Amino acid sequence: MPELNEPPALEQVVRAARAPERWTLAEEARERMLRSRAWVERALASGAVVYGVTTGFGKFARVRIAPSEVRELQRNLLLSHAIGVGEPFPDEVVRAMMLLRAASLARGYSGARPVVVERLLLFLSEGVHPVVPSQGSVGASGDLAPLAHMALPLIGEGEVRMGGERLSGAVALERLALEPLTLEAKEGLALVNGTQAMTALLALLEADARALFKAADLAAAMTVEALKGSHRPFAEAVVRLRPHPGARSVAANLRRLLAGSEIEASHADCDKVQDAYSLRAVPQVHGASRDAFAYLRSALEVELASVTDNPLILPEDDVAISAGNFHGQPLALPADAAKVALAELASISERRVEQMLNPALSGLPAFLAERGGLHSGLMISQYTAASLVSENKVLAHPASVDSIPTSANQEDHVSMGTTAARQARQVYENVLWVLAIELASAAQALDFHRPLRPGRGVMVAWRRIREEIPHLDRDRYLRPELERLRELVRSGELVRAVEREVGPLA
Numbered sequence: 001m002p003e004l005n006e007p008p009a010l011e012q013v014v015r016a017a018r019a020p021e022r023w024t025l026a027e028e029a030r031e032r033m034l035r036s037r038a039w040v041e042r043a044l045a046s047g048a049v050v051y052g053v054t055t056g057f058g059k060f061a062r063v064r065i066a067p068s069e070v071r072e073l074q075r076n077l078l079l080s081h082a083i084g085v086g087e088p089f090p091d092e093v094v095r096a097m098m099l100l101r102a103a104s105l106a107r108g109y110s111g112a113r114p115v116v117v118e119r120l121l122l123f124l125s126e127g128v129h130p131v132v133p134s135q136g137s138v139g140a141s142g143d144l145a146p147l148a149h150m151a152l153p154l155i156g157e158g159e160v161r162m163g164g165e166r167l168s169g170a171v172a173l174e175r176l177a178l179e180p181l182t183l184e185a186k187e188g189l190a191l192v193n194g195t196q197a198m199t200a201l202l203a204l205l206e207a208d209a210r211a212l213f214k215a216a217d218l219a220a221a222m223t224v225e226a227l228k229g230s231h232r233p234f235a236e237a238v239v240r241l242r243p244h245p246g247a248r249s250v251a252a253n254l255r256r257l258l259a260g261s262e263i264e265a266s267h268a269d270c271d272k273v274q275d276a277y278s279l280r281a282v283p284q285v286h287g288a289s290r291d292a293f294a295y296l297r298s299a300l301e302v303e304l305a306s307v308t309d310n311p312l313i314l315p316e317d318d319v320a321i322s323a324g325n326f327h328g329q330p331l332a333l334p335a336d337a338a339k340v341a342l343a344e345l346a347s348i349s350e351r352r353v354e355q356m357l358n359p360a361l362s363g364l365p366a367f368l369a370e371r372g373g374l375h376s377g378l379m380i381s382q383y384t385a386a387s388l389v390s391e392n393k394v395l396a397h398p399a400s401v402d403s404i405p406t407s408a409n410q411e412d413h414v415s416m417g418t419t420a421a422r423q424a425r426q427v428y429e430n431v432l433w434v435l436a437i438e439l440a441s442a443a444q445a446l447d448f449h450r451p452l453r454p455g456r457g458v459m460v461a462w463r464r465i466r467e468e469i470p471h472l473d474r475d476r477y478l479r480p481e482l483e484r485l486r487e488l489v490r491s492g493e494l495v496r497a498v499e500r501e502v503g504p505l506a
Helices: 010-018 027-046 058-062 067-081 091-105 114-126 144-155 169-175 187-192 196-226 236-240 245-258 262-266 282-304 329-357 379-395 417-447 456-468 479-491 493-502
Strands: 085-088 133-135 159-162 165-168 312-314 319-321
Touching (some): 091 144, 165 169, 196 329, 245 282, 282 329, 379 417
16 A cells, blocks of 8 residues: 655556555655645744735735635635636546645645545545546646536535545535535635646656557557668667767667568669658657656656645745745647647657658559559548648647736746646647557558568567558448557557567657
8 A cells, every 4th residue: 555755656656656555654645734724834833924824825815714715715716716617527537636735735845734645545445536527727726617616526526436426525525424524715726726737747648658659659660661661760870979868769760670571671772862861861850859858757757756835835844835836837838839749749750750651752553452443442541641741730839838827917927838738738638649550551562561560669560560451452331440450559569569579669
């Protein structure tokens, strides 16, 4: 049973998001929380002015709140701020949000009681998933609307998904034999002042992208063989002279996947001098996308170890400080970079599809059809890929440069980091389709080279694809087949099949 004390690692967050886990609050974390809680109680007793404790919020920061109204203030905060819209986040995103918010509060700088964290961890353990609309955060002052929806069921409000049902927060608590929490001073604010919606989205995306990058390298290797491309641009001597980490990893993957190719040997003395960029520049393009995700991972690792509350309660210094740790810009910029990085994977993949389907470029049958004219083959798959690539270009427009003031200009610069994170997820979904189209095209093109065998890793991938979709000998309904191939990429199963034969890919 994992214990919440030190900030969780990225892998722990992803595991907890995707599988039931019973977390407990460590005694050391409990003691930290009690120290910061005691500071809040002393501030209340002394009549001190503390933002969000004895004052209103945002533009109402100068409005004093009577001691008798501090509990109502915290409840009102959750109720008034829960105005998100759009489709709810998937349960895995909400689970990550709850763990991340609990971990931040457990650091002991937010003034919340241990019972607040324990209730969040109980929801995780029991599979109680607040219904959190995905739209409505501007990514500063925290993910206010999403986190307010996440917190409502703690006080018996809002909605949850539980045991396959959608229930009111009140009914969910009844089923668990729990009383609604009565939030004390500062606790409502502590629950909503954070970047946990964007962090959850990006943590899950970073984990999924690792499998996607390997699949993109595999698709490129298959296309290189399908088009009788040169393996020489992937030599270690080449990338050593421009040693970006991502490029070196991609080149190493391509060498491993292409080793032992009979197809390469068959065109050793051809008169082709250079391949198209979409083939010979794969290490440089795929590698740059990998390096952008290294930037994202670095930012996430810092964020997971951070306290994003406002005000920060620093009992050791006997002070509360209103500052800007809630601002999402440190994640918004790498989220935008991640969008561009993913979009480029699809962009170059679609160009490789065109190389295979265009007979003037490939030397293969037009659109890889057995009887072109009577059959259209994979013609329209390139249309779909082109459409998705174009859509990605719109989604990749940076959200982080589009600040808009809120709270009567009190909060006059915001990050739009959660928008960037949501868009990055949509780009990822589009990339899955484009890679599935490239893999299907490459498998079809390789069929025309038989009995020559491609590189060992490519051969394993071709066999696994052929277990799902047969050779296209005549036109048929391809959408379900592409969907199965897409899931092989998403799950990592296709890459794992290859790795069992050739060893781990970078």
